Amino acid sequence: MVIIMEHRHHGKSSANFLDADEILTELDLKGNETFMDAGCGDGYIAIKAIDKYLPDGKVYAVDNYPQSINDLEEYKKENNVGNLFNVEADLAGEISEIEKASVDVVLMLNVFHGFKKNADEAILELKRVTKDDGRIAIMEFAPVEMQFGPSLEVRVSPDELEKQFSNHGLKKIYLNEDIGAEIPDGKSHYLMIFKKEQI
Ligand SMILES: C[S@@+](CC[C@H](N)C(=O)[O-])C[C@H]1O[C@@H](n2cnc3c(N)ncnc32)[C@H](O)[C@@H]1O
Numbered sequence: 001m002v003i004i005m006e007h008r009h010h011g012k013s014s015a016n017f018l019d020a021d022e023i024l025t026e027l028d029l030k031g032n033e034t035f036m037d038a039g040c041g042d043g044y045i046a047i048k049a050i051d052k053y054l055p056d057g058k059v060y061a062v063d064n065y066p067q068s069i070n071d072l073e074e075y076k077k078e079n080n081v082g083n084l085f086n087v088e089a090d091l092a093g094e095i096s097e098i099e100k101a102s103v104d105v106v107l108m109l110n111v112f113h114g115f116k117k118n119a120d121e122a123i124l125e126l127k128r129v130t131k132d133d134g135r136i137a138i139m140e141f142a143p144v145e146m147q148f149g150p151s152l153e154v155r156v157s158p159d160e161l162e163k164q165f166s167n168h169g170l171k172k173i174y175l176n177e178d179i180g181a182e183i184p185d186g187k188s189h190y191l192m193i194f195k196k197e198q199i
Contacts, residue, residue, distance in 0.1 A: 010065040013042040014110050017148065017181045018139075018189070020048035023109065026176060026191055027137060032056040033104035038091055038126060039063055039111030043072045050084055060098055062087045091125055092118035103129045106136045112161070113140055113154050123168050132196055136170065139179070139191045146183045158190050170194040 023045065029035070035054055037046040039062065046061035061072050061084065072086040089095040091108075092115060106126050115122045126136050141149040143157045156164075162172045173195050180189030 011041070011067065012110075013044060015042065015044040018109070020045050021052075022179065023107070023139060023191070024049055024053050026179070027053075027105055027107065027135075027193075029053045029057070029105065034058045034060070034102060036060040036062060036098070036103045036106045036129065038106055038108040039114075040072070041065075041068055043068065043075070043086075045107060045109060046072070046084065047075065050081060054083070058083045058085065060085050060087055060103070062089055062091060062095060062098075064088065064090045092121040093125070095125060095129065098129045100128055101131050101134075104131055104134045106130055106134070107139070108137070109139045110141065110149075112138050113150055113156050119164060120168070123165060123170070127168055127170060127196065130196065132198075134195070135173070136165075136194045137191060138165075138194070139189055142177070142180075142183075142185075142188060142190055144183070144185050146185075146188055148181075149188065158192060161192055165192075165194050169197045169199075171197050 031054055035049050035057055040046050043061045046059050050059050063069055066088055069086045069088040076084050087097045130136055138161060141155050143155040158175060171194060172192055174193035177190045178187050179191050180187045
């Protein structure tokens, strides 16, 4: 009998190996933007963004795992966080709670490699919610051997990521390949930021 291990995503958090400040600093937030944590998991990025980087902003924490969204709703109530909006939705479908061209900055951390056949749908949905002058930041595991993270086969290289996004009119404006946890080959991750091509 062959047992196929599904690449499990739900309920995972990068909090114990990726520093929220290192990531959010890269995004150069001014403090009043609308931000989306796409595939937020436990929401440690969304919460840090609200607490420290977006005092006058608005944060959407989006995930399709109901437990994560329920926990974030509890957090919101207990801490009286008015500008955190927790949305249970499929990123590769239409997120009806988020209007077209309403988000300044999207961050998708350690999620993109999980999309297979529906990667194009996910890219199009991120593009739909992003303002024309907004930015989409994708942070992913570097495609090299390391002690943690998904298997090499499912990882997406910076070149592949750039190509997939450029197929949808999204232009790479920034790449940092020296970010994340220390590994023998350097750093565990890369961060790529895209903008909509102006027609
Ligand atoms: C590896 S976890 C990363 C969580 C968080 N971004 C972090 O880095 O701590 C991937 C997250 O993406 C969510 N996810 C996967 N596919 C999704 C989809 N199609 N729509 C919404 N969320 C999704 C999972 O439920 C999970 O919370």
